[in-house]
Amino acid sequence: MHFADAPASLSRYCSAMSTQLTAVDTFAAQFLAGARACIPVVLSVAAYGMVWGVLARGAGLSLLEVVLMSGLVFAGSAQFVALDLWTATPATLPIGALIMAALIINLRYLLLTATLRPLFRPDQTSSGALMMGIVSDETWAVTMLEMQKGRGTIAFLLGGGVLAYACWMLTTVTGHLLGSAIDDPATYGLDFAFTATFLALLLGMWKGRGDLLPWAVAALVAIVSSHLVAGSWYILIGGIAGSLAGAMADRVRHVD
Amino acid sequence: MWTSPEALAAILGMAAVSFMVKAGGLLLSNRLPRHGFAAAWLKHVPGAVLASLVAPALVTGSAAEIIAALATGLVFWRTRSLLPAMAIGxxxxxxxxLVLAA
Known part of the structure; x- marks a missing residue:
């Protein structure tokens, strides 16, 4: 190699290196960015996790059952409802009702994970489906906000998901171990953390007047159905009504 | 006692249906058209779901929750940042x- 060529080949070598590094770097950076962006919502997950752990102990779940349910089911609202149905004696455990309740309460995830489609290429969706287990309301919403800013990646979703999962496991187990030694989060206003973060996330999604109609329809339908139908059906009903209203309004105005 | 076959069956069943709906949403959306009405509908789902999550909680809340919701909204509007908005809320x-109970 001529001495004069050295800088050129060196820079070629460096740029090849950096392309390779960028791929790794982007995944790691996006993963960390997702985890960092989810810190506020994970605080709300932690508050609920503690409460669930305490209540689970009261409902008669063993520590192993807490670990299994938090680790395998990983769905806060479904786990709360399960505690109402749980019995300390195995013989009277309503297995069918527990499974049915989990299915009904989690039906809203059909809507949530459907909106994650833009993160995946069409040929990636089967492997992507396997990642959906780690999605929760909180990390979904943060990723959605990121996607609306024209960013958002699979790594970002996973970073938030892994953080929320670790936090849910840690706090539900802690709640079970410490039991009633833990104060009710409502004492410190922490019960409001969920409403506050989701309100802020909603405001962050505002794009313009086109959002007014779907949001108003969703809010009204959700309020009415929360009074008429027991459980969390109102999220699904309001979400479907509002989004259909938005799509119909777009059609009338010939947007899209 | 560690666990029972009944509890294990219930937990595994709950886990299976939870995973099915979570994975099902993405798999079903992959079959939806990427243009036209279905795409427009999917675009409006996130905002509509979030509005449905928040609205009933605000309507059934007491004066304290309404004031806190306004404070949350104001801080988020000024900072565009989740953490301060939640902390202030x-x-x-x-x-x-404390004040209203006194």
């Missing part, structure tokens, strides 16, 4: 409950 609801 929690602090406001804590203080408002």
């Amino acid at each position: 929690v602090l406001t609801v804590y203080l408002a409950r």
Whole structure:
């Protein structure tokens, strides 16, 4: 190699290196960015996790059952409802009702994970489906906000998901171990953390007047159905009504 | 006692249906058209779901929750940042409950 060529080949070598590094770097950076962006919502997950752990102990779940349910089911609202149905004696455990309740309460995830489609290429969706287990309301919403800013990646979703999962496991187990030694989060206003973060996330999604109609329809339908139908059906009903209203309004105005 | 076959069956069943709906949403959306009405509908789902999550909680809340919601909204509008918005919301609801209960 001529001495004069050295800088050129060196820079070629460096740029090849950096392309390779960028791929790794982007995944790691996006993963960390997702985890960092989810810190506020994970605080709300932690508050609920503690409460669930305490209540689970009261409902008669063993520590192993807490670990299994938090680790395998990983769905806060479904786990709360399960505690109402749980019995300390195995013989009277309503297995069918527990499974049915989990299915009904989690039906809203059909809507949530459907909106994650833009993160995946069409040929990636089967492997992507396997990642959906780690999605929760909180990390979904943060990723959605990121996607609306024209960013958002699979790594970002996973970073938030892994953080929320670790936090849910840690706090539900802690709640079970410490039991009633833990104060009710409502004492410190922490019960409001969920409403506050989701309100802020909603405001962050505002794009313009086109959002007014779907949001108003969703809010009204959700309020009415929360009074008429027991459980969390109102999220699904309001979400479907509002989004259909938005799509119909777009059609009338010939947007899209 | 560690666990029972009944409890294990219930937990595994709950896990299976939870995973099925979570994975099912993405798999079903992959079959939806990427243009036209279905795409427009999917675009409006996130906002509509979030509005449905938040609205009933705000309507059934007490004065303390309404004040805290306004504070949360104001801070988020000024900072565009989740953490301060949530922190102010929690602090406001804590203080408002103290004041309103007194």
